[in-house]
Amino acid sequence: MDSSVQHQPRIAFDAARILVDVSVADAGLFAWYCDQVAALLGPTYRRDLLATRKELATSQRIDVRDVEGGKWRVRLEDVLRTRPEVSEGLHQLTLAARVRLPRIG
Structure with a gap:
């Protein structure tokens, strides 16, 4: 049993930032992310992405x-509020997408 506390607004904020970054990334990464989301x-989230x-x-x-990013942050906060069971999955997807993004600089 996981006893960690998840801060849903932070999960939504981080996910929205990564979502925007992935949305301007190469087609392969974007397709993978769309499938995961x-x-x-x-x-419906695929269409919106x-x-x-x-x-x-x-x-x-x-x-x-x-x-x-702001629009997605609000939308993701709403979904996490109504479907808290997806919090960990969204957090893990954000981490997985972050490592797949190309490093700049």
């Missing part, structure tokens, strides 16, 4: 990454 949260990827690629806004 859809398996964890449901197929595709919309985010398109928005990040086409928007002229300089703050598009912040806007998309």
Whole structure:
């Protein structure tokens, strides 16, 4: 039995940041991530991830990454509030995606 306490707002924040990073990454990483998110949260999340990827690629806004990340943070907080059983899975997916992202700098 795991006795660790999970801070859902932090899990949502970290997941949203990584989600935005993955959404501008190469197609292979993005496809893997979409599959993982859809398996964890449901197929509608795949569609929404595709919309985010398109928005990040086409928007002229300089703050598009912040806007998309903020929208996802709120959405993920909501899902964690209503489905707390996915907290650990989302946290593990965030960690797995982070190590797959290319290092910059």
